[in-house]
Amino acid sequence: MQKRKLGPVLEVSALGLGCMGMSHFYGPREDSASTATIHRAIDLGITFFDTADIYGPFTNEVSVGKALQDRRSDVVIATKFGNERKPDGTFIGVNGKPDYVRKACDDSLARLGIDYIDLYYQHRVDRTVPIEDTWGAMKELVDAGKVRHLGISEALP
Numbered sequence: 001m002q003k004r005k006l007g008p009v010l011e012v013s014a015l016g017l018g019c020m021g022m023s024h025f026y027g028p029r030e031d032s033a034s035t036a037t038i039h040r041a042i043d044l045g046i047t048f049f050d051t052a053d054i055y056g057p058f059t060n061e062v063s064v065g066k067a068l069q070d071r072r073s074d075v076v077i078a079t080k081f082g083n084e085r086k087p088d089g090t091f092i093g094v095n096g097k098p099d100y101v102r103k104a105c106d107d108s109l110a111r112l113g114i115d116y117i118d119l120y121y122q123h124r125v126d127r128t129v130p131i132e133d134t135w136g137a138m139k140e141l142v143d144a145g146k147v148r149h150l151g152i153s154e155a156l157p
Contacts, residue, residue, distance in 0.1 A: 001045025010119065010149045012076050016048030017041045023060040031063050038067040042074060052080035052123055053108055057089055065112035078119035079108050080153060082126065096126030098137035105141050121151030 002014035022034040038049065051064045061079060068075055081104035084092040095104075105120060120141065122134060141147040 001047075006119065006151075007149065010076065012048035013046045015046055016050055017046055019049060019051045019060055019064050020055045022055075023063055024055040024057075029056075029059060029063065031066070034063050035067040038064070039071075042071055047074065048076045048078065050078045050080075051112075052083070053104055053111075054080070054083040054085055054123065057085040057087065058107075058111060061108055061111035065114060069113060072114060076118040077112060077114065078121065078151075079112065079117055080121050080123035081105065081108065082123035094124045094126045096122065096129040096131075096134035098129075098133055101134060101137040102141065105146055109146060116145060117147045119149045119151055120147040121153055122155075123153050125152070125155050 003011050004014050005011050017038065019034070019038070022037070023029045041049075049064060049068065051060045053061060055061070064077070068077065081101060082094055082096060084095040084100065086092060105117070108117065108120075109115070120138065122138070125131065126134065135150070138147070138150050142150065
């Protein structure tokens with residue numbers, strides 16, 4: 001499998017596996033099939049696995065974390081925050097407040113069952129919060145060792 005660099009340091013497989021559909025949007029969750037898919041992807045050389053707290057909501061990170069539990073050293077785990085939902089799936093809104101960023105990260109770490117997130121990125125930009133405040137909180141997560149790399153998704157001008 002070819003490799004690609006995301007930024008100057010983070011290296012991942014040229015193909016990654018987006019795990020959203022394993023628990024959300026396309027039908028009911030089937031953890032055994034999802035785990036088998038993730039393990040097969042690793043066997044084929046895929047090292048980059050992407051999830052988000054919103055998927056499920058929250059259940060996708062649990063499933064992905066369990067599937068990768070015994071293969072953590074072989075993979076790059078990416079997860080996202082920013083689309084806030086209630087446990088019943090009700091959409092609350094986009095949230096980039098620093099307290100929420102920190103809580104979302106801690107919750108994702110617990111659900112994934114890992115000590116650090118390889119790539120943590122903002123799923124949507126909260127236009128009510130200065131981006132410097134959101135990213136300041138994200139940098140604190142790096143400084144605390146909870147996150148290794150930062151990113152942003154679907155940012156509009």
